[in-house]
Amino acid sequence: MSTDLSGIEGVTYPWDDYPAPGTVREVADGILWISTPVPFVGLRQVNLWLIRDVAGWTMIDCGYGWDETRGLLETVWKEALGGRPITRLIVTHYHPDHAGNMAWIVERWGQLLPNMTLGEWFAANVSMNFGYADNIKQRGLWHKKHGLDEQRQRLFEQEVVPYDVGVSLPGQFKRLRENDIVTIGKDRWRVIVGQGHAPEHVSLYCEARKILIAGDQILPQITTNVSTWPMEPEADTLASFLETCQKFLGQLDPETLVLPSHRKPFRNVLFRLRELGHHHAARLNVILEASKGEVTAGDLLDVLFRGKLDGHQIGFAMGEAIAHLNYLVQTGRMRRVDTRDGTWRYAKLDGFDKPVTLEL
Ligand SMILES: [Zn+2]
Structure with missing residues (x-):
């Protein structure tokens, strides 16, 4: 496949705007789009989906666990379900904007069993009880080790939002x-398990209708967070994501219509996937260029991220910087310097000058 994307039409958006709060938009026969707010500055909103099922509706994802979302969902359920119940809940991954209201929805509709992968179920429960990727103390020590300056470290500690909130x-x-078939109404949706953003993220693909419920695995306009976390410090999450x-x-x-978890539904997914390869190659090359002597992940924040990062974003930015460094180490372009000060x-x-190309 060619790396030259010039002249190829980019991503297109069939809808110019979002469904208003508390309303739905039908994006395909029997598939309804809901947009709900999240408390994270850069992200703004998360999409949830309702699919008409035999006796009721299958719901994909739960929204962030706060009153704002629960109020909007009550309105949607009252107005858009045609009096039929939610009969199944599918959760793409354990992150709070997707899994937040899980217990509330399960109880509200009479003890549903949320459908999710084992990896996501474990990640949710370990996050809730032990912090997992979100262990704030462990993340603070990890940032320090990776050279984050004091001021940003303080901002992180003040503003990061813990999982259980x-x-x-x-x-x-x-x-x-992976490859399970979930039959919703008359349609067969195949589970595609993704990595790099969460341990075993679920996307659902209906081949006959050419529709992908992508979760966070393929997003338009913004790029999926690909982070390395302190409990697995040498993880090459970028390689997993690219895979x-x-x-x-x-x-x-x-021709697939992609229904992503953030921003708007879009087409031209193959272009977007190749563009993501280019994006990460460009980031890797920025790191290589900035690495004149020895660098830390903390040094790289100003190089990799434009604009001011709030405390919550600093955590993700550090995770991303470390993931890219790990990729460069794993692919033999950089090495971790053994330093006594920790x-x-x-x-x-030495001798490595060729820029990285990621041809997907
Ligand atoms: Zn998300």
């Missing part, structure tokens, strides 16, 4: 696995 979990779930992009490229029809610094390997 926006999530409530039920006690049971139903497991989804999933490659898998999508091999499976999706070029700070993790990185340096380019």
